[in-house]
Amino acid sequence: MQKLVINGGNKLSGSIKINGAKNSVVALLPAAILSDEETTIYNVPHITDVDVLKEIIELLNGKLIVDQDSIKIDSKNIVNAVISEELSNKLRASYYFMGVLLSKFKHVEIYYPGGCNFGARQIDYHLKGFELLGATITTEGNKFIIDAKELKGCKIALNFASVGATINLMFAAVKAKGETTIYNAAKEPEIVNVATFLNNMGAKITGAGTSTIKIYGVKKLGSAIVDVIPDRIEAGTYIIAGALIGENLRITNIIPEHLSSLLVKLKEMNVKYTEKANEIIISKCDHLIATDIETQVYPGYPTDLAQPICVLMANACGISHLTETIYTKRMGHVKYLKQMGANIEIIDNMEIITGPTKFYGTDVEASDLRAGATLFLAALVAEGKTNITNIQYILRGYENIVKKLSNVGANICIEEIE
Numbered sequence: 001m002q003k004l005v006i007n008g009g010n011k012l013s014g015s016i017k018i019n020g021a022k023n024s025v026v027a028l029l030p031a032a033i034l035s036d037e038e039t040t041i042y043n044v045p046h047i048t049d050v051d052v053l054k055e056i057i058e059l060l061n062g063k064l065i066v067d068q069d070s071i072k073i074d075s076k077n078i079v080n081a082v083i084s085e086e087l088s089n090k091l092r093a094s095y096y097f098m099g100v101l102l103s104k105f106k107h108v109e110i111y112y113p114g115g116c117n118f119g120a121r122q123i124d125y126h127l128k129g130f131e132l133l134g135a136t137i138t139t140e141g142n143k144f145i146i147d148a149k150e151l152k153g154c155k156i157a158l159n160f161a162s163v164g165a166t167i168n169l170m171f172a173a174v175k176a177k178g179e180t181t182i183y184n185a186a187k188e189p190e191i192v193n194v195a196t197f198l199n200n201m202g203a204k205i206t207g208a209g210t211s212t213i214k215i216y217g218v219k220k221l222g223s224a225i226v227d228v229i230p231d232r233i234e235a236g237t238y239i240i241a242g243a244l245i246g247e248n249l250r251i252t253n254i255i256p257e258h259l260s261s262l263l264v265k266l267k268e269m270n271v272k273y274t275e276k277a278n279e280i281i282i283s284k285c286d287h288l289i290a291t292d293i294e295t296q297v298y299p300g301y302p303t304d305l306a307q308p309i310c311v312l313m314a315n316a317c318g319i320s321h322l323t324e325t326i327y328t329k330r331m332g333h334v335k336y337l338k339q340m341g342a343n344i345e346i347i348d349n350m351e352i353i354t355g356p357t358k359f360y361g362t363d364v365e366a367s368d369l370r371a372g373a374t375l376f377l378a379a380l381v382a383e384g385k386t387n388i389t390n391i392q393y394i395l396r397g398y399e400n401i402v403k404k405l406s407n408v409g410a411n412i413c414i415e416e417i418e
Contacts (some may be wrong), residue, residue, distance in 0.1 A: 006410065015251075016251055018238070024194065031198060047395065153180040175219065230255055240309055246284050247284065249281070252278065263280075316353075362386060
């Protein structure tokens, strides 16, 4: 067992380069086995979710060649195998193998996905879409068995613009007979990244990035390459760190357009930053103004940056309101922020945050990935030492966090728990 140890108060100055997007790569790796040949994914982040996906691909007899930040996947001899409960439970993105294996073999056996526990998975959207395409679904305990004699294109209207369901249904439909249309599709940049990869293989997908996606089924997918887009959530987290305790902190390798909803809120809060083509330069703001935020699907404010921005809201003068509309249980950070000095009240799915706050270091526990990010942000500005346990959640989404933050001045390390 390990813990993240942070002695707060050090200004952050220098450059942090953003890695490939976690939320893209966890779909791109499963997508690769839809090919009947070799594919290569570049700009792959070194995070634990990627390690688990590599395990699953190897279980399915995929051959992997890893070279620094790239992974070559040879899918010529892929087999259909049961994905164990142990592997499925390690990450939520294991559910992408449902759509991929259903498309490739018309049969899937996989267990309920794991990952962070912050509410309903909305997996019923995926399953209902599979059924509309012609699949039948049975369950044995926590195991899903999905079969189809033939997948036929159809019209699918999502009740909620789910990223996971949109991608999974693209996977299932890409080799289906005829045309599939997904209405109320999610529009996140990660979906465009995945659709680009599939089209590079020979798929016929139009409309990715809009609310209506059309997929024209093909019989074969070939070799292709793709770059993982920069991680807008990692970028947003470090941008928030810059607003808290930065001194001309430079966040590089970003796509500012993907961060527009965060940047608008920072301006509302009186944060000053300089935006360039692929970077943001940001410094601490001493007079933060309270604001209200409601999470929304893209291009609205992202749920994955709701928890991290709580630390900034707690440092603002006045009362801020944060309303979580995407997930029902995404407030595991509140208990620990209060222990560190924050004044936060929860009413239903809303946090009422009164500032400014003086944070103090203490012993806290990450309850999920973005809650962990929230705690390390609070620790960076806190007086004294903070020990964060359950750091496996943080390592799922933040590559080389200790090195990146140490290089810009943070006093941070990982220690073994005795």
